[in-house]
Amino acid sequence: MRRWASNVTLSHLSKLFRQTFSLSLGVMLIYRQNLIYFLFFESLFIFSHFLSFSIGLDMAGGSIGGWSRSELYLLLSINTFSHLIFISFFIAPIFNLSDHIWNGKLDYALMKPLPGPLAIYFTNEFIVSNLPNLLVAGGLLIHFMLENQLASQASTWGLVTMMVILGLCVRVALATFMMVPAFFSERLTDGEGSFWAVSGLARYPTSLFPRAMEYIVTYIIPLGMMAAMPSAILLEKDHSATLIFSVVMSVIFSALAYASLLWGLRNYKSVNAGI
Amino acid sequence: MNPTLTSLWSAGRFYGQCIAVELTYRAGLIQVFFAETIAIFGVCLFWLEAASGATSTFGYGASTLIAYFLIISLQEFTLVNRVGYHLSTEIRMGKMSASLVRPVPYLLLQVARALAISTTRIILMVPVVFAAIYLLPQLIAEPLADFSDRWFMYVLALALGIFMDIVAKMCLGMLAFSMTQTWGPELLFISAYSTAAGILYPVDLLPSFWLKVNQLLPFYYMQGFPALVFCGRLSGAEFWLEFLQGLIVLVCAVFVAIFMWRRGQNKYEAVGI
Secondary structure: OOOOOOOOOHHHHHHHHHHHHHHHHHHHHHOOHHHHHHHHHHHHHHHHHHHHHHHHHHHHOOEEOOEEHHHHHHHHHHHHHHHHHHHHHOHHHHHOHHHHHHHOHHHHHHOOOOOHHHHHHHOOOOOHHHHHHHHHHHHHHHHHHHHOOOOOOHHHHHHHHHHHHHHHHHHHHHHHHHHHHHHOOOOOOOHHHHHHHHHHHHHOOHHHOOHHHHHHHHHHOOHHHHOHHHHHHHOOOOOHHHHHHHHHHHHHHHHHHHHHHHHHHHHOOOOOOOO | OOHHHHHHHHHHHHHHHHHHHHHOOHHHHHHHHHHHHHHHHHHHHHHHHHHHOOOOOOOOOHHHHHHHHHHHHHHHHHOOOOHHHHHHHHHHHOHHHHHHOOOOOHHHHHHHHHHHHHHHHHHHHHHHHHHHHHHOOOOOHHHHOOHHHHHHHHHHHHHHHHHHHHHHHHHHHHHHHOOOOOHHHHHHHHHHHHHHOOOOOOHHHOOHHHHHHHOOOHHHHHHHHHHHHHOOOOOHHHHHHHHHHHHHHHHHHHHHHHHHHHHHHHHOOOOOO
């Protein structure tokens, strides 16, 4: 029977985070060339998305769906920044879940005196090699904030920070939903591919979608919170009422994802059960 | 029996076995397919909006754009064959040692497995393709009006793309002879592929200089080239010229693969034997 420690404090979590970070850093220093590869990979990936937008904007004569070039680039930079935080700190624990379920490593993770989701999180490494790219993405975000004359007020930065955090929560929640089926079927373990496909919608303004789809990605599966909603609010293209409702739905979506993970863990039978 | 025929027969049986295994994972494949359909829907909507307000669309109407991204999505789904991953894993884990002592050429089995994975995905997609063409005839009628005249060109272009993909990824996998981790080059390949293959934008919209550069790389032939043929953007003499160019690129890629394989064989020290 697992016992979860009831006295997991913030200082414990902080210590665990520092420990995992330093271990990940140690691994990264052994495979130093990966730092160069990740830098080129993500930079080229970011470039490819900006290139596709640029070609589309050239075709459209400089604006698409009421969004100008600099506004679309701002949306893309917010999406990129959120994406890079996700792949630096969350990609390993979430997408390794199916392998760990089927090779038994999850058993060892769950023996730790931590709640299940935290045990899973701190049993995996951080992709520290992506941190330089996170700096690049941060620079792009600041650049396009300045270009759209949005960087002058502290309240703007506060709003951006809050929405990036919420967007990250939605991203983590979506990835969790895609991976939870691995607890129930060995045949449904390609959640990562599904996640990357669906989360690709986040880089487009939701106003480009048909009405029904716009409602779904804003209020039901709030993909819009990853980048489109923050950009629209910053650029005053949308109402604060929409933001408030979207924030509430993002919190609910994240809570449901967490609940689904707990449900999967409750149904998990150790790979060594009965031996 | 002729050893070449024996090898081909064994590879064919292995191909069938791999299809049977892959079909047991059909639920997962269908899950990914629907997710990728959603993704390509988003890409399509962006480009439709771009084309709707454009003064010059470079020949891309709404139906051509939909056809382009529809076929890109289907091709992308088909080209996932994990050949690079399998090859690099088997080299690193020593499993290649056991495979090398079989009388069937090892790389032939890798190609057979890659083709089996692609075939499984084609089998799953055929009902969807027919449904799309049946349900969406008005949306993609214009680019498909004369498809009966060029279906053979499309099949050739798609075959070129599949083999180009397999050879390029095998080259990536063979880096495992020299590197303990091949993530880095694999990730670079993915990002270069995203930039150059035309999956995020119609590839012939690149400025002409960069398009010519792109046509010297394998990525163009994996996705963009077959998609352009499907949409009727390439036909006749222009198609044959680019097809020939693609064959030359493929032959060069094959030579690179053979060089890497032979070099790797000289370096390879069997694990566990």
